[in-house]
Amino acid sequence: MSDLILHHYPTSPFAEKVRLILGHKQLAWKSVFIPMVMPKPDLTALTGGYRKTPVLQIGADIYCDTALIGDVLEHIAPTPTLYPEAVQGAARIVAHWADSALFTASMAYNFQPAGVAQVFAGVPAEGVQAFVADRTAMRGGAARMASSDATSTYKSYLRRIDSMLHRQDFLFGSQPCVADFAVYHPIWFTQERTPALAGILDATPEIQRWMARMKAIGHGTVGKCSAEEALQTAHSATPVAVQAEVFQDDHGIALGHQVVIAADNFGMEPTQGELVAATSTRYTLRRSDDRAGTCHVHFPRVGFTLKKVSP
Incomplete structure (x- = not known):
């Protein structure tokens, strides 16, 4: 597995949520500090427009929103669980x-x-x-x-x-x-x-x-990483293959179409790309950038809107 890279800044509350989850799961991760305010050119080169904090990068896969990041970290380290069955x-x-x-x-x-x-x-x-x-x-x-x-x-x-x-x-x-x-x-x-x-x-x-x-849980094992190193990591990696067979269509938009995804009520900067997966819980866009290369950008369904780009 590629390194976990967290794009964040120290005083971000939502970043503290993820830092503590990383500590709970005793994971090692690399820290990239991002600006508190726009512009955030290094971050948006990876996300395509999404600017909220934090963002988790694993190779050329970019995960937006802490609810989705929690699910990703649970998959990587199932114990101790974030989601007790009962x-x-x-x-x-x-x-x-x-x-x-x-x-x-x-x-x-x-x-x-x-x-x-x-x-x-x-x-x-x-x-x-x-x-x-x-x-x-x-x-x-x-x-x-x-x-x-x-x-x-x-x-x-x-x-x-x-x-x-x-x-x-x-x-x-x-x-x-x-x-x-x-x-x-x-x-x-x-x-x-x-x-x-x-x-x-x-x-x-x-x-x-x-x-x-x-x-007292702490933040796990933290290493440093520059924004440029994170971009180089994405550029040299290949996104993980998506599971298109679990496609759930609630919008009448087929896979392969150009779409725009944005948060529904705060930090609504849009991200445009090719819809390559839409499961019951998340969307995945494929997009390319001169600095970041080809990336898959992942969003949760809850809290985000999906719209087809007009021809």
């Missing part, structure tokens, strides 16, 4: 809620003035302005939750999570599952990046103890 459905639903509703409320809470001052300590004014403009563009014009509403919502969510941890170490029992990693990363940002606002956790002691258990 609670797999519930764990996936909680993970999806955490990556959407919990994340939205927590970040609106974290980016109050006191939090902003800590996140951007020492950053020039133009850097702060660039970040704000970038995230506004990612929302596609949608309004951000007001901090007062976010505070109320976040407190309610934290109480519910705290109750799930009563008399057990993790959300669904004695071992962490995908739900733990998804719930952890928005709260991690509050605790680690905006400690001036971390007092909101004082009312939920079970969460505080659980956070310590999660942090």
Whole structure:
């Protein structure tokens, strides 16, 4: 198997989710740091347009979205599992809620003035302005939750999570599952990046103890890799053959057509390519780039739209 290469930056909550999963599975991986804001030319040479963080690269196969990355890492290292059979459905639903509703409320809470001052300590004014403009563009014009509403919502969510941890170490029992990693990363940002606002956790002691258990998992074995080395790795590799026989057509678009895939509500930059696989859980596009060569770019079905490119 080719090296696992994670394209990320240190303060990304979603990247922390994947870094901790890599640690949970005791995997070795290489780290490529990417910019926090656009442009991201080295990353988009691999993805074709997708810009969110993180992205997992294995040779010439590029995996977008942390839900799909979790599935890929589970296939590579099935134990310890992210998806215990008895609670797999519930764990996936909680993970999806955490990556959407919990994340939205927590970040609106974290980016109050006191939090902003800590996140951007020492950053020039133009850097702060660039970040704000970038995230506004990612929302596609949608309004951000007001901090007062976010505070109320976040407190309610934290109480519910705290109750799930009563008399057990993790959300669904004695071992962490995908739900733990998804719930952890928005709260991690509050605790680690905006400690001036971390007092909101004082009312939920079970969460505080659980956070310590999660942090102790660590990030696995990390090596360094430059963006140029990652591009060279993709260019010299061949994408893994796809399983076309499991094709699931929900759009009336046959394999082989040029399509565009984009996130459905945040960071909606499109990726265009040839549809070479569409299973019950993911799409795969084949695309070529002068720097990255021919790659397969993979997306989950949930959270993404698929459209045929007009002739």
